[in-house]
Amino acid sequence: MKVEEAPNPLAEGLHDYRVADPAVMVIFGATGDLSGRKLLPALYNLARQRSLPAGFAVVGAAMDDVTDEAFRKHASEKIHEFSRTQPIDSRVLDAFLSAVFYVKVEFSRQQDFRVLVQKLQELDNARHIPGNRIFYCATPPPTYQLIAQQLQAAGLHTGSGFHRIVVEKPFGSDLASARELTQTLQKVFPEDSVYRIDHYLGKETVQNVLAFRFANSIFEPVWNANLIDSVQITVAEDIGIEQRGAYYERAGALRDIVQNHGLQLVTLTAMEPPLAFEANAVRDEKVKVLRSIRPLEGDEIERSTVRAQYTKGWVVGEQVPGYREEHDVAPDSHTETFAALRLYIDNWRWAGVPFYIRAGKRLPKRVTEIRVQFKRPPHLTFGREAMQEVDPNAITLRIQPEEGISLKFGAKVPSAGLRIRSVTMDFQYMTSFLVDAPEAYERLLLDCMIGDPTLFTRADEVEAAWRLIDPIEESWRNDMPPLGSYPAGAWGSSEAAALLQADGREWHRP
Amino acid sequence: MSTTLKSEPELVWRGDDVKMNDVLEALSKVRYEFARAEAGDSEHAHPRNCVMTLVAIAAGETEERRAHRTCRLIGTQHPAQAIVIREDAGQRGKRVDAWITTDVHRPAMACAIECEVVTLHVPGAVADHVDAIVDPLLVSGVPTYLWWMGTPPFGRHELMRALRVCDALVFDSARFEEPYHAFQGLARLTTVAHRRLGLADLQWSRLRAWRESIAQFFTPADRRAFLHGISEVGIDYAGRGRGNRIATAFILGWMASALGWKLQRAVAGVGGVVVAHYVGGGRIIEVQLRSVPKDHLASGEVAAVRIGGTWQGSTFRLSVLRDPDRPPGGDEAIYRTRHPSGGDDEAGVELAERRAEWHRDVLHENLDSLHHTATGDQPGESRPKHPVVFTRERRSRDTTQVFLTMIEIGDTAPLRHVQQIEPADEAALLLDLLATGTHDAVFNRSLLSAFELMRTL
Numbered sequence: 001m002k003v004e005e006a007p008n009p010l011a012e013g014l015h016d017y018r019v020a021d022p023a024v025m026v027i028f029g030a031t032g033d034l035s036g037r038k039l040l041p042a043l044y045n046l047a048r049q050r051s052l053p054a055g056f057a058v059v060g061a062a063m064d065d066v067t068d069e070a071f072r073k074h075a076s077e078k079i080h081e082f083s084r085t086q087p088i089d090s091r092v093l094d095a096f097l098s099a100v101f102y103v104k105v106e107f108s109r110q111q112d113f114r115v116l117v118q119k120l121q122e123l124d125n126a127r128h129i130p131g132n133r134i135f136y137c138a139t140p141p142p143t144y145q146l147i148a149q150q151l152q153a154a155g156l157h158t159g160s161g162f163h164r165i166v167v168e169k170p171f172g173s174d175l176a177s178a179r180e181l182t183q184t185l186q187k188v189f190p191e192d193s194v195y196r197i198d199h200y201l202g203k204e205t206v207q208n209v210l211a212f213r214f215a216n217s218i219f220e221p222v223w224n225a226n227l228i229d230s231v232q233i234t235v236a237e238d239i240g241i242e243q244r245g246a247y248y249e250r251a252g253a254l255r256d257i258v259q260n261h262g263l264q265l266v267t268l269t270a271m272e273p274p275l276a277f278e279a280n281a282v283r284d285e286k287v288k289v290l291r292s293i294r295p296l297e298g299d300e301i302e303r304s305t306v307r308a309q310y311t312k313g314w315v316v317g318e319q320v321p322g323y324r325e326e327h328d329v330a331p332d333s334h335t336e337t338f339a340a341l342r343l344y345i346d347n348w349r350w351a352g353v354p355f356y357i358r359a360g361k362r363l364p365k366r367v368t369e370i371r372v373q374f375k376r377p378p379h380l381t382f383g384r385e386a387m388q389e390v391d392p393n394a395i396t397l398r399i400q401p402e403e404g405i406s407l408k409f410g411a412k413v414p415s416a417g418l419r420i421r422s423v424t425m426d427f428q429y430m431t432s433f434l435v436d437a438p439e440a441y442e443r444l445l446l447d448c449m450i451g452d453p454t455l456f457t458r459a460d461e462v463e464a465a466w467r468l469i470d471p472i473e474e475s476w477r478n479d480m481p482p483l484g485s486y487p488a489g490a491w492g493s494s495e496a497a498a499l500l501q502a503d504g505r506e507w508h509r510p
Numbered sequence: 511m512s513t514t515l516k517s518e519p520e521l522v523w524r525g526d527d528v529k530m531n532d533v534l535e536a537l538s539k540v541r542y543e544f545a546r547a548e549a550g551d552s553e554h555a556h557p558r559n560c561v562m563t564l565v566a567i568a569a570g571e572t573e574e575r576r577a578h579r580t581c582r583l584i585g586t587q588h589p590a591q592a593i594v595i596r597e598d599a600g601q602r603g604k605r606v607d608a609w610i611t612t613d614v615h616r617p618a619m620a621c622a623i624e625c626e627v628v629t630l631h632v633p634g635a636v637a638d639h640v641d642a643i644v645d646p647l648l649v650s651g652v653p654t655y656l657w658w659m660g661t662p663p664f665g666r667h668e669l670m671r672a673l674r675v676c677d678a679l680v681f682d683s684a685r686f687e688e689p690y691h692a693f694q695g696l697a698r699l700t701t702v703a704h705r706r707l708g709l710a711d712l713q714w715s716r717l718r719a720w721r722e723s724i725a726q727f728f729t730p731a732d733r734r735a736f737l738h739g740i741s742e743v744g745i746d747y748a749g750r751g752r753g754n755r756i757a758t759a760f761i762l763g764w765m766a767s768a769l770g771w772k773l774q775r776a777v778a779g780v781g782g783v784v785v786a787h788y789v790g791g792g793r794i795i796e797v798q799l800r801s802v803p804k805d806h807l808a809s810g811e812v813a814a815v816r817i818g819g820t821w822q823g824s825t826f827r828l829s830v831l832r833d834p835d836r837p838p839g840g841d842e843a844i845y846r847t848r849h850p851s852g853g854d855d856e857a858g859v860e861l862a863e864r865r866a867e868w869h870r871d872v873l874h875e876n877l878d879s880l881h882h883t884a885t886g887d888q889p890g891e892s893r894p895k896h897p898v899v900f901t902r903e904r905r906s907r908d909t910t911q912v913f914l915t916m917i918e919i920g921d922t923a924p925l926r927h928v929q930q931i932e933p934a935d936e937a938a939l940l941l942d943l944l945a946t947g948t949h950d951a952v953f954n955r956s957l958l959s960a961f962e963l964m965r966t967l
Binding site: 006008009010012013014015017019021022048050053054055089091092094095125126127128130426428 | 617722729764768769915922927928946
């Protein structure tokens with residue numbers, strides 16, 4: 001093994017020691033909302049945790065004509081406003097800001113990229129950075145292609161050190177556009193240098209699904225079709241579309257939530273144990289799940305999917321308007337704000353087990369959970385009467401809020417007779433680890449700097465997900481099944497309830 | 511989640527001259543009543559949540575107060591049961607007085623949890639049998655940490671008995687009463703303690719920030735090879751005498767054991783100076799330990815680490831300075847010679863002085879011509895002015911802890927990197943141990959290597 005490839009012996013035994021090599025992070029769209037709300041505060045918090053290496057620098061790149069000082073002032077204001085940790089440590093902030101710079105870049109101007117090249121070379125020399133670059137596109141997806149091409153033209157995609165590009169979801173709006181995006185990026189950067197960020201995967205509790213399954217030996221033997229009756233995945237939001245009417249009109253619940261968050265949760269629940277918690281091992285197993293999901297086609301789409309739109313109603317004690325009355329929404333809009341699907345995974349482990357997914361806006365509360373419902377005992381030892389108040393066993397993995405895990409099982413009611421009642425055994429993060437989890441962006445930015453893409457979405461994963469969603473979208477455009485409705489504050493439409501009733505089941509109330 | 515504590519915990523039970531069974535019975539009753547009160551009318555009681563038992567051995571009132579405070583702070587982050595045992599040295603007989611206090615924490619989105627602290631005042635004869643006292647109180651299935659707040663009685667039976675019921679011994683080598691001898695006892699304990707026993711030194715945990723800062727420098731792939739080119743290590747520490755060199759010995763032991771250096775010789779001189787030679791990879795590594803006056807540091811604390819060397823013709827130097835903007839000790843006002851372009855802290859001064867030295871050389875070489883250019887006087891007609899500016903610095907104190915890392919590679923200008931170190935009180939350090947575990951092979955090997963150096967001096 002070469003010297004530089006050997007592990008650093010001085011880092012041995014340093015728990016949670018995750019420090020990247022010195023690099024420059026160029027944030028395109030640095031003066032925009034994502035940069036101000038998420039990226040700059042996350043970088044500040046990484047500095048606070050001493051996770052940024054000496055020499056690390058940030059270069060803001062955007063169309064605004066501002067100086068380094070003005071951009072630092074802007075960054076400081078955003079960090080003060082949006083940082084997870086408060087109060088702001090002025091010494092850490094000053095040290096962080098001293099490594100923040102700004103270059104005015106209009107994405108269409110090659111000359112601007114040449115100025116950027118010059119700035120990066122200066123920083124390399126002054127800060128002992130061996131050419132390492134991270135280009136973060138905090139810009140709308142249509143700009144990704146232009147940015148990648150300009151980076152290539154300026155020679156910023158190659159040279160000594162690593163060169164990574166980070167793009168935000170959505171990764172296309174269908175299979176064709178996702179492929180186009182992939183091809184565009186891969187013309188400039190190899191796939192292992194493309195980091196598709198979906199901040200959802202950076203959440204501690206999402207990662208804990210894997211820890212729960214693969215760090216414990218007692219669950220894996222029962223995690224299959226022999227004992228599991230069904231799986232329900234709920235991604236519910238109580239809010240409406242807020243100011244995103246124009247975007248949501250094009251996306252809808254299926255593209256906005258189910259295609260990414262919903263299917264991510266399916267893959268984490270259903271995947272086989274990876275060889276290691278290592279990028280390709282984990283992502284290979286996730287892709288296998290997506291490829292094993294039985295595609296919905298033809299009439300099956302009508303039978304196994306539900307779409308609906310909220311009408312006016314009451315949510316969390318407040319009266320709210322219907323979707324068609326929202327800002328930037330067409331009065332005759334056919335965009336779904338609620339989607340429910342029944343999927344089957346055709347592999348040995350999950351054959352015959354339905355995975356029900358529902359996601360929507362203006363549902364009664366904000367909750368994301370995975371509920372694994374077990375089969376009833378094969379024989380009622382205690383008789384039907386004693387067991388009448390007993391539900392089948394269930395494990396609920398709550399992603400948000402009240403992150404935790406609960407196991408439902410039957411226990412004898414203390415009394416003279418023999419009656420069994422369901423009780424829950426709860427694990428709550430908040431009562432075992434009474435500490436704030438890091439923000440998802442902190443985790444993901446550091447992963448990107450270190451070069452660990454485990455929690456980033458790979459191209460084939462994106463495409464496999466769109467391959468499942470595209471036929472459904474197409475059928476829905478043809479009004480099959482018809483668009484239902486639900487009053488804001490309900491758990492979706494009556495058709496969603498009927499979807500499970502037809503199978504002799506019902507939705508769990510989170 | 512709020513981590514603030516009420517000023518005083520709630521005293522829920524007290525018993526004088528009690529048996530341990532009385533304490534157990536009281537503890538069960540406290541827990542039952544809390545569960546019943548929290549359950550409400552129709553809910554099931556939430557199960558107790560407990561991640562460890564912490565047994566603190568306090569030698570007096572001050573340590574007892576520290577133990578209480580720390581146990582309560584730990585409870586704000588992890589539900590735990592704590593037992594504080596204070597030996598009343600003057601007390602004869604077998605009288606045990608006991609208290610149970612509780613803190614209830616109510617996270618915003620989770621059920622309430624109760625953390626109990628059981629305090630026992632025991633006479634010396636009973637204190638010699640800690641295992642018999644705490645065993646019935648231990649929570650099943652979770653680790654037990656024995657935190658000896660002063661100097662553990664290394665080599666004595668009462669310690670070995672106590673360790674039988676514990677998963678880890680926690681101590682702070684910075685608080686050892688006779689540091690040198692206690693350190694020897696600690697090193698011997700590693701060879702005789704039972705295999706599953708973990709050893710956790712709070713001082714070692716405090717050195718983590720140093721280890722991280724040093725490791726960070728060598729982490730980039732293009733600097734990994736520098737590890738094979740280290741030729742000198744300098745460590746500054748506060749205080750004098752061999753007892754104050756434990757932390758420095760730990761850092762050195764850590765580096766030596768990680769990099770395969772073997773100690774050749776070590777000599778201690780006057781003024782806390784130690785010079786040692788290690789051999790690694792066929793090279794001699796010269797080490798200098800130096801006592802420096804630093805008023806704000808406790809004796810034994812590390813003030814600076816400097817590592818230098820050469821690899822394939824390129825020189826490198828890493829300097830990590832703690833609290834560089836604080837003045838060194840001494841009552842006299844501080845005057846420094848600074849180059850005008852210097853920084854505003856100790857490291858800046860160091861850099862400025864280096865630059866000034868270089869400028870002096872340049873100026874000296876060109877003294878006459880420069881003077882002629884500046885004044886119009888013929889060379890030799892008048893004396894040039896001194897090129898260095900004297901400034902007076904008087905810096906204010908503060909309590910924050912800052913690491914300044916300076917990196918110099920080749921001929922490029924030094925790179926400065928400032929890091930803020932979170933204050934690490936005993937509760938924070940213990941919580942860190944809880945997260946990382948106490949079976950730390952790096953600590954064990956660093957301890958042995960450090961002991962080898964200490965023994966030589």
